[in-house]
Amino acid sequence: MPKEHERHSRFTGKRTGPGNRAKGKHKMKTTQADVKKIYSALLGIAAASACGSSMVVGQETPKVSVTGISINRSIPGMEEELPMGKSTGVEVTVGIQSDGQRIVAVADEQKKLPAITADGGKKLEAEEHWSTFGTEISDDGKVVWIPVKSSELPPSGTTSLKIAGEITLIVGSEPAESDHEFALAQGTKGKLGKAEVEIEDVSKNEFGDGETIVSFASKSKDFSLIQEIKFLDANGNEIESSSMGTSSYGFGDDMNYSRSFSLAGDPKQVKVHVSYFGKTLELKVPIDAEVTLGLGD
DSSP states (O other): OBSOOOOOOOOOSOOOOTTTOOOSSOOOOOOHHHHHHHHHHHHHHHHHHHHTOOOOTTOOOOEEEEEEEEEEOOBTTBTTOOOTTOOSEEEEEEEEEOSSSOEEEEOSOOSSOOEEEETTSOBOOBOSSOOSTTOEEOTTSSEEEEEEEESSOOOTTOOEEEEEEEEEEEEEEEEEEEEEEEEOSTTOEEEETTEEEEEEEEEEOTTTTSOEEEEEEEOOGGGGGEEEEEEEOTTSOEEOEEEEEEEEEEETTEEEEEEEEEESSOOSEEEEEEEEEEEEEEEEEEEEEEEETTOOO
């Protein structure tokens, strides 16, 4: 649940003091149902305090599922020889589907990384250094795929794996909108939402119907908070457009982002309407999944 929160407490009713204390006629009756409600409420408050997060009414827990398994080992005597991109051990891909919140990133620091345990109880050694490399977020921000790895192979005879722990995601908060104008030419600088950007390329789609391909680049993390971009002509009419993909690379605070769009026609000057998030929150997602090695239903 989001890390930032605010708690409110309000007491209603009259204060009982020496001058207005009940004199025996009015006794409070507490039913078993009342006790259960109070007990449940206390448990909920305790759980929220334990995880350092607030309880948000109406917020659904993201859906978690295993979407892939990869187990690799080298040929005996050739331990260093493996296909490109593969390493000895097991990799379980966990998919997290958000319900109403846009996922913008996976937190660089993870305090309770999911661990992989074989069905016989053998806990596989976790990867030595965690990184967000290999994670992928869908263009609409509703799904993220995260590889959970171990350099250790499951014991012989293993038929299922359990993945348990916690993943901290970064989600968008405080939706906002803004308008900007751009000359569609390489090197043009401006802002999209809160992010400083530069047009790194403008070209024609040789394999389509002559659409214009525009690529924006930025080093600002605010670029990842953009939810939607619409292009308008000088008269305020929307130009037909579609996303051609996003990319990011780098590490820590030294990141590079890019996002490309296909625009109908050959516009030279456009107005850009941007929907974005003003800030981000941490969302801690508990992981508790088990999958057979067949992946089938």
